[in-house]
Amino acid sequence: METLDTVPDEDFLRLDHQICFSLHAATRAFNGVYREALKELGLTYPQYLAMLVLWEHGELPVKGIGERLRLDSGTLSPLLKRLEAAGYVERRRSPEDERSVTVRPTAEGAALKEKARDVPRRIAAATGLDLADIRDLRERLDALAVRLDSVDPDDLYVCR
Amino acid sequence: METLDTVPDEDFLRLDHQICFSLHAATRAFNGVYREALKELGLTYPQYLAMLVLWEHGELPVKGIGERLRLDSGTLSPLLKRLEAAGYVERRRSPEDERSVTVRPTAEGAALKEKARDVPRRIAAATGLDLADIRDLRERLDALAVRLDSVDPDDLYVCR
DNA sequence: CGCGATTGAGTTGTGCACAACTGAATCGTG
DNA sequence: CACGATTCAGTTGTGCACAACTCAATCGCG
Numbered sequence: 001m002e003t004l005d006t007v008p009d010e011d012f013l014r015l016d017h018q019i020c021f022s023l024h025a026a027t028r029a030f031n032g033v034y035r036e037a038l039k040e041l042g043l044t045y046p047q048y049l050a051m052l053v054l055w056e057h058g059e060l061p062v063k064g065i066g067e068r069l070r071l072d073s074g075t076l077s078p079l080l081k082r083l084e085a086a087g088y089v090e091r092r093r094s095p096e097d098e099r100s101v102t103v104r105p106t107a108e109g110a111a112l113k114e115k116a117r118d119v120p121r122r123i124a125a126a127t128g129l130d131l132a133d134i135r136d137l138r139e140r141l142d143a144l145a146v147r148l149d150s151v152d153p154d155d156l157y158v159c160r
Numbered sequence: 161m162e163t164l165d166t167v168p169d170e171d172f173l174r175l176d177h178q179i180c181f182s183l184h185a186a187t188r189a190f191n192g193v194y195r196e197a198l199k200e201l202g203l204t205y206p207q208y209l210a211m212l213v214l215w216e217h218g219e220l221p222v223k224g225i226g227e228r229l230r231l232d233s234g235t236l237s238p239l240l241k242r243l244e245a246a247g248y249v250e251r252r253r254s255p256e257d258e259r260s261v262t263v264r265p266t267a268e269g270a271a272l273k274e275k276a277r278d279v280p281r282r283i284a285a286a287t288g289l290d291l292a293d294i295r296d297l298r299e300r301l302d303a304l305a306v307r308l309d310s311v312d313p314d315d316l317y318v319c320r
Numbered sequence: 321c322g323c324g325a326t327t328g329a330g331t332t333g334t335g336c337a338c339a340a341c342t343g344a345a346t347c348g349t350g
Numbered sequence: 351c352a353c354g355a356t357t358c359a360g361t362t363g364t365g366c367a368c369a370a371c372t373c374a375a376t377c378g379c380g
Contacts (some may be wrong), residue, residue, distance in 0.1 A: 015271060016280030017212050018290040019287075019294050020190045022301040025207075025230055027187040028367075029308035030180045035368090036311075046336060051183075052177050064358060070185055075337055075357050081360095082335080099345045099358040120176030126311045127179075127304060134179050137300060144297075148189035151196075151286045178350050188337075195338090208367060223328060235367055242365080259328040259375045 033126050037119050041112060047083055048116070050076070051105070054089065055113045058103035061094065087111060180234060193286050197279050207243055208276070210236070211265070214249065215273045219264035221254065248272060 034045040043051065046069075053068045054060060060068075066076055080103055083089045088109035094100040105112075124134065194205040203211065206229075213228045216219060220228075226236055240263055243249045248269035254260040265272075284294065 013245075015291075015294065016283060017209070018302075019298045020187075020194070020205075020231075020283070021209060022298045022305065023183070023190060024331075026301040026305040026308070027180075027183050028230070029305040030183060031367085033308050033311055034180070040315075044335065049177070049181060063357090069181075070188070071336090072338070076360080077360050079336075091273075093359095097346075097358085101359060121174040123176060123180070124287050126308060128307045129304070131175075134175065137304075138179045138182045140297060141186040142178075143191040144289070145182065147288045148186070148193050148286060151193055191337080202366065208330050221328085222330095231366090232368070234331080234369075253329095257328085257376075261329060318353075 003083075030123075033123060037122055041115055041119075042086060043088075043112075046071075046075075046079060048119075050079060050083065051088065051109065051112065051116070054103065054105050054109070059102055061100045061102055062091075063100065065103065190283075193283060197282055201275055201279075202246060203248075203272075203276075206231075206235075206239060208279075210239060210243065210250065211269065211272065211276070214263065214265050214269070219262055221260045221262055222251075223260065225263065243269075 017055055034048065038045065038048050041048070049069055053065055057064070061156055062073060062076055062080065065080075069076075071079075080089060080091060084091055087106060089103050090106055091101050091103050093113055094102050127134065129137070165178070171216050171224050191205055194208065198205065202207070209229055210225055213225055215246055219232050222233060222236055222240065225240075226232055229236075231239075240249060240251060247266060249263050250266055251263050287294065289297070
């Protein structure tokens with residue numbers, strides 16, 4: 001049987017070139033399609049993700065957004081500042097905990113949700129996949145991400 | 161039956177949040193694992209991809225690398241300059257076509273291939289997937305990327 | 321041959337991702 | 351209460367992705 005241990009290194013260098021490369025390419029392809037679909041809203045794809053969680057939760061601290069999107073403050077702070085400059089969110093120091101900053105959509109930001117309503121459907125149609133395929137792929141990717149996020153760095157050096 | 165047209169918008173806003181978000185998250189998780197695995201080689205993941213195609217082809221014009229990695233000169237030029245500064249590749253204007261720049265691994269760059277030999281296997285082990293799963297996932301992602309890359313921007317505005 | 325169109329690499333500017341850090345607020349334990 | 355540890359947001363610096371552009375070399379058609 002063909003397993004991880006019976007394939008020659010040379011083949012692996014190619015396979016490898018393909019698995020995560022495919023992931024990389026698919027992500028970038030998605031970005032391209034979103035860039036196009038979001039152009040009229042004046043949002044980038046990561047900004048759109050941030051607005052999605054804010055539309056769903058109403059208001060969140062920066063940390064809460066970061067947990068949901070798995071992004072740290074180094075990425076979020078400037079991103080949220082741009083959303084604030086665009087007039088879509090407002091940021092306020094939390095009164096209960098002065099370390100925390102609460103982010104919430106402005107009226108304009110909330111209105112944007114309506115304009116964004118049909119974006120997902122258009123994207124889904126562009127993938128050419130049906131709901132079951134999308135769901136299946138999503139589950140595999142989530143499992144993969146969880147697994148990769150929990151890899152102990154040391155294990156990368158002792159290949160079993 | 162449940163299809164793209166029978167699911168309410170609200171559900172879609174969540175599903176959407178999940179499919180491409182999952183892809184995004186998986187890509188970043190992979191990047192993290194590669195970052196760790198490539199640290200000792202002094203390469204970033206995109207630099208590693210560039211070295212992979214150069215190891216395979218010996219030498220290529222910038223354009224050739226770009227076609228294989230689907231990256232344009234705006235991304236590759238600085239990346240290759242950094243690889244040159246690191247001593248891993250050399251760039252030379254092609255004599256036959258002075259517009260073209262030929263990139264090839266230096267001796268040091270070629271030697272790096274040996275040090276990189278077991279990276280793919282370690283990454284594959286970290287995914288926890290077997291060969292068949294990897295292959296299947298890769299095929300789906302490739303098909304998805306091809307489909308997304310060929311989307312006509314206008315189709316994004318008329319949902320079917 | 322000559323000249324406009326195309327091609328290839330590079331530059332500039334914007335935005336994201338992340339590591340490493342700062343500084344202030346808060347927490348927890350003695 | 352006090353003080354060291356932790357938490358949170360933000361900043362800085364590096365690198366990637368991509369759009370829009372420049373400029374030189376080459377192509378191809380009249």
